[in-house]
Amino acid sequence: MSEDVSRVSPSRLATYATCPRKYEYDKEWSVESPEESRRYLDRGLAYHGAIEDTCAWATDQPESPTDDEIQTYAHEAIERRWDEHADRDEYASDAQFAYDRQVAIAGVDAYFAAAGLEHARNSVEQEGWLTCDRGDVHLRGRVDNIVRTDEGLQIIDYKGSLSGIVSGRTHNRIEAHHAGEEYHASILKSVFQAATYIEGAKATEHYEPGMDIEFTFYGVLYNVDRTPGHDGISVEVTGKSRDVGWIYEAHEDTIWSLIDDCYTGIVDGEFTPEPWEEIHENACGDCSYQGMCGDYIGAEVSLDD
Template sequence: MTDSRSSRDEGVDQPVHSQDTGQPTLTVDGLAAYLECPRKFQFAHERSLRTPPDDTAVDRLELLRIAICDGLRWAATTDDAAPDDPEQLIRRMQDRLRTLWEGHSERFHSAVQRRHERRVMEATIEAYVDHCGIDHLEGITSLSTQSTARELIGPTLPVATTVQIGHNVPDEEQSAPDHRSTARLTAEIDYATVDGSTIVGVKLLPTPAHLGLLRYRNRWDGDVEQEFRDHFDSESETFDPGLVSSLFEISVVLGGLRTLRDQLNLDSVRTCRYVQVPLLDRQDRTVNRFRDQISVDIESIDLTDRYLDHHTFGLTHEHRNRTVDDRLQTIAGRAIDAEYEPVPWELIRRESCSDCPYSVCCSDYIEGEVRFDGK
């Protein structure tokens, strides 16, 4: 398998306390785990229990992320490169992929299958460049005139934003310099580009399956908002941590891009957007074995409008959503305050426990099962 993995690939990420500032830091993956079950978050965080990564898709995605980002970096920073030549960019990325593939130790049934899978990934690179790669490179090149392109291309480009978490500070400590009422929330994208006056954070992913309802809706108003509100409504049976954590992630990435914009003095940038590009969705792949042809379709997903609340946008002129951001602060505060009780218990037991890798050592689950059996 490939050496380098993103932290998401290692299972649940962990909140850490920054050594230099004392400001608590929480990743979006940690938030996602907390939403599924606070106890699960505790296992991953305090007891450092980790879940095995989903190896095959993760490793192949890793190869593509490295090949794509190295190709973009080369094209944006090398004098010989022709930024408007898609064939040259495709060749560069595919050459990088072949080099990485030689060191890729995934087991295949046969040499034919191994070759076939490599060709699928080469076709994926071609589809990526045709769909958005050249446009993104143009934006990266434009950004590099205002900043250093190297700073904006990963893979794994961390972005971070600071939020108020309403942490209860003891009275005697109120006068001291205090970072505990704020938290640093982090996410990872693969690169940043610009489109006009908008900075765009791009993340390369295996599939869009994790988006659930967000995959099929293009705005916040309507059932996305309703589902989000219902998740937190104690009267409702709705439990959708995937949708909520995706909206939290969008909020963190957009906040991180605003921070990046300000740190790099990108004066021409006004707004931020977050785009995910699924690369390994089998539904987007066509294989004609008789003609020995492989074609891949890629559809990027701009998540910004799924999150954007026009009322908040009208007030701030920034892509924000007060409903989501307020909940984000509350949940981050609870995670940092070590509130690990698995509530709402019945919904967690119904929706999260069956797939949880910690069920064998979780006393909440074991006791719940005993009660359920009536023994």
């Protein structure tokens, strides 16, 4: 495969699927969103880094570490990563900063008190790049964790929550969006990731023909319970996983048709928002580029008239 092909990430595909004009501002022109805050980005970097550090450490040990050893290392890793990534200036108060720190630490502790133990012991790659080539479409994405299982491989993508991730309840929206019957761009990023990572994993040294490949989103901070007390607020965090490999298999042809449409639009530089009425109704309200977007301003002027 030639190195000069245009490789596109699942995130870029999803931005284009939401609105081609937003893609142009964000990815082509690199216009900084005026409302963008690094608070949640940095918190994500902290728990991603702590999980990566722990899995790498566990797999490098000459003997399989005990549960206590993994948990101790993970707790120290998230404290270290928090200090590295978190910026007090992004918070309104010291109390807010301390609360987010407590949530991040509790989330990593909870993960390595449950599924994270086996994930750490059986991880074969952390924060690795996967590439996927299908016809004229060339994708590339960074995978959080690849774990060896009894059946094959499990690819894990860590999120704060599972909001917006495709599920058994929403997967039929893929077909409705593709057919133009409804607008459901919000779930497409998760299925674009599934396509890229499942197919990309087949091109790695970890894959053997016949292996089962599962793709899992893990919400590290899925549920946060807050308990006020004399010493402040204490938190208890539980994570939750969602396997979506079966959804990819059920809608594979449709997903790749959507990917092909977005990829072609990106490579060809076609950024006209289509279908405009659906984009205007569903995507413009949360877009940070409203003030500079001629399409949005023109539509609002027309509505006012």
